[in-house]
Amino acid sequence: MSGNIYDQLREKAKHFHSYSLALDESTDVTDTAQLAIYVRGVDNNFEVTEELLSVIAMHGQTTAQEIFRQLCYSIEDAGSQWKGLAGITTDGAPSMTGRKNGLVALVQRKLEEEGVEDAIALHCIIHQQALCSKIMRFDNVMSDVVKIINHIRSRALKHRQFRDFLAEIESEYEDVLYFTEELNVLNKKLQGQDQLVSAAYDNVRAFSKKLVLWKAQLFQTNLCHFPACKALMDSGTTFSGEKYADTIGKLQEEFDQRFADFKTHRATFQIFADPFSFDVEDAPPVLQMELIDLQCNTDLKAKFREVSGKTVLGQFLRKLPPTFPELSRMFKRTMCLFGSTYLCEKLFSTMNFNKSKFRSRLKDEHLKAILRVSVASSLKPNVAQLCERKRCQVSGSKD
Structure with missing residues (x-):
């Protein structure tokens, strides 16, 4: 069944216009490093495929060069082309993001050798959010x-x-009470499958703006959004709003610094999310003429206003006339981006359940097969096809 799912993925990969990769590494119960690679591809009809590309057991060193070698093999084995790679998202580890010899640097060097456009490199947005909280x-x-x-x-x-x-x-x-659950609203919004990178970044921007508001209100001892603090002050306890405003200010500064990679591509994300309200003068020159034509097309604007959410966004984008080639290309490259390595982390949880201390002798190929079947999303094994390939063992009968 695992092989059947992978064959389906390889067939779909042949038709990807653009695709993105998410990579993360973890250690299993036998102290073997496991490299998880997810792929998210978009074809010319804006159909999105988000599946596990490979799980690779790394018994030796886990250097950037070795990870890159395994990545190259996985891409070639899937039948994908380097020219279609639009983005790569990692956990931000030195082996992944090293400026000269990190995985991202090696990938960008490979793309340069192939003579194709650089891929957008992103540090997992969930990991960055977790790092921001440590400033508190x-x-x-x-x-x-x-x-x-x-x-x-x-x-x-x-x-x-x-x-x-x-x-x-x-x-x-x-x-x-586990109060961390109450403080984890943003984290939960960033999780999940089929997340659009623009929506994930919007959630971070919204939270950052809330921090600015909370800081200003705390300086004024306005506790309308802090009921526990208000109850404390009403009880007669001395409360210093400036102290906590300073802490929130540091957190807000940390958010601005941590998400710099997403901020770099903010204009692209905004055009993708709402091309009809974006200021043309702020758009890349290659998109400006097409963006003007699109914004003046009342028929397309009406159809866009009718859609809501990632499920039907693809339906609208399919209706774009061929007179918008650059916008269509940009939409596909943005639509396939991973905002986080959440799927990799989810895979590791499944891995720890399947390869536990009671099943530690599980071989690498068996583990990969189990995980591929367990986490398959849009692709399901074709049981009928598998049954047809089996030769039935007919027992002999006596007259």
Whole structure:
């Protein structure tokens, strides 16, 4: 079944106009480094295929050169062309993003040798968001909180006693709360399959603007968006809004610095998301004439306003006349971009479940086959075709 899915992927890859790659590396239960490579391709009809390209066990060194060698083999084995590579998204590790000898640098060098356009290199947006949160210096509080919560939840008796205690004092909450779930709204928005890179970056920009607003309000001791702080101040406790405004200001600065790679391509993302409202003067010269023609086409504008979400966006883009070749090309290259390595992380979770301490002898090829079938999204094994290839063993019968 795994081979059948891969054959389908190879067939689709032949028709990709543009494709993007997401790479990440993790270690399995036997301390073997596993390299996960996902591909997201867009054909001329704006059909998107997002599937696992390969899982490669790296028993030796995991240098950028070795990762690049494995990547080259995977691309060639799938029948893809380097000229179609539009983007590459990694976890930001030195072996991936090293300026001279990192994987991204080696890929860009290869594209230059092939005489094709550079690929857009992005650092996983979820990983960057997680790094931003580390600027919040609350270790002196959070370390104790985490220890207490883990102590309560790791022991059934302690947990039951704690819940009984909360009931006795008529607490507002009946159990231990994982407040990190409340703080993780942005992270959840960035996760998921078939995510458009423009939508992911919009979520980050929205959160950054909220930080600016919160900082200004805290300086004025306006706690309308901080009910817990307001309750604390109403109780008579001294509250310093400037202290927390400074912390939020540092977080906002960190967001601006961390997402610089996405900001570089902000204009492209905005044209892709809404080409009818983008200022033509800010567009790349190669797109300006076509963008003017598109914005003045009332029929296409009406059709665009009717669509909503990534599911039907492709339906609209398919209706673009051939008089918009550069815009069509840009839309395809942007539509195939990965904003994060979320799918790789999800794959590693599946890997840890399948290759556990109870199944640690699982061979590399068997693991790859299991994972390909487990995480397949748009491609499903053609069972009927597989059955036709099998020769039935007919037992002899006596007259």
